[in-house]
Amino acid sequence: MRFRTRLMITSVTIVILPLVMTLIAFLLIGRVLVFGNRAFTLGQTFDYKMVADMGSTFQTMTDEIFERVMDDMEETPDILEHRDYLDSISEEINFKTSFILVRKDNEIFYVSDEEYEDEIFDILPPYEDAENAISNIYYTSTGQLLRQLDFKFQDGSNGSLFIITSVKTFVSSKMWIYMIIAMIIILLLTSIMMTNWIKKTIMKPVDDLNIAMQHIKEGNFDYVLPIDLDEKGEIGELYRSYDDMRLRLKESAEEKIEREHQNKELISNISHDLKTPITAIKGYSQGLIEGIADSPEKREKYIRTIFNKANDMDNLINELTLYSSIDNNRIPYNFQKINVATYFGDCIEEIGMDLDSKNIKLNYSNLTTPDTIIVADAEQLKRVINNIVSNSVKYLGREDGTGVIDIRLLDELDSIRVEIEDNGIGIAQKDIQNIFDRFYRTDLSRNTKKGGSGIGLSIVKKIIEDHGGYIWATSHEGEGTCMHFVLRKYADDPEKPETDTVAQEA
């Protein structure tokens, strides 16, 4: 639920709830008080006017009695002079706080409650002339309601029958006290209820988030909020943002650990890769210094080996430099239109000579049309081919001269597919997906002590993708590996520039 809705519910509830509860309290208290005062007999319909409009309730009740008294007077004119009759009316009034009084001229003839007799007598209204006159309700200065019926005694003296009720004690004073208590309770209850609700719906989630944040601060990214992430409103959004943040932080912390691990591995691999040529260079130069190479041919061989080893080191350092450029997304490309047949023809010639010296057979087939053109950076594409071929050589595992590398160019409508296949040690299926990842080396490669940094194929993949192509590998352990990459053909689009130099800047 949104905060705005919550606030609206809170403000409406704060007003409506006490109002409704006060009304209920009024009805209940009124009913209890009226019952308590026996202001009506059970079976009679309860009327809240009894609580709210004391005058009319009192009038209804006294009307009934007076009508009956007048009927009785018609039958027996001196009925009001009979004390037992007056006793019966008095009993019938049945109010706790009501009583009757009969005045004869200026004296009390009958009173059912002597306690109030003195207090009330002096303020009773005078006798009215009209016979059997029923007067309306009076409120006396002492807070009583009274109703009067005037009649004539048999001896001619003026008589008045009064029904007197103390309003203060009827319902209202108690009503006020009870209502004030009820309202205090109602307000307290409403306040406790609303505070609890706000606490549960706002404070608790905030506390939960606080705890979760503490965990994050302490580097614990596994702490999952013990709540429903589908919750709606701002709190739900906060929960979800927290969880997103937690997962991202967790991911980047894991990445950091992984990168640190990879860097350590890279350093150890580079040390190994550098150590091999350096040891060779040291050995051969020592041979030269100590005169072990005693003939000009030997000396030339030693010097050539030193040169080749220095070249290997140079290549490795270049690879590392390129890797750092890739990492920063800053490879300078020089895209040009290249004729596939010519370009690969030249490449194969170069590679062929090298492989020949290593006693490895190279087969080449080109199934693309002679005029096929691609847009590529010639130098970077050569790096790709060299890298793949040198991997084939590195992981050939055949020193007996049976090593074969096949390079095939296939035509695929608007693109060309290059396949470089060897019959080397192959790659396990579980590794195939990962060989293009940075620093990834298969167990086999690790065990062969061939060196290798695990970055060659990640550079290859990056270059191919920057050319708009894609690369994948297929392999069978012990049988060989095939690298496939696809490059788009150049379509003669007049809007496209002939050459395009792209320097990718991060």
Ligand code: ADP
């Ligand atoms: P490296 O410097 O270790 O050769 P690469 O990124 O070039 O790194 O290759 C990653 C891994 O893929 C290698 O360590 C090796 O295990 C595997 N690999 C690549 N090419 C071949 C291949 N032709 N035959 C067998 N394994 C290969």
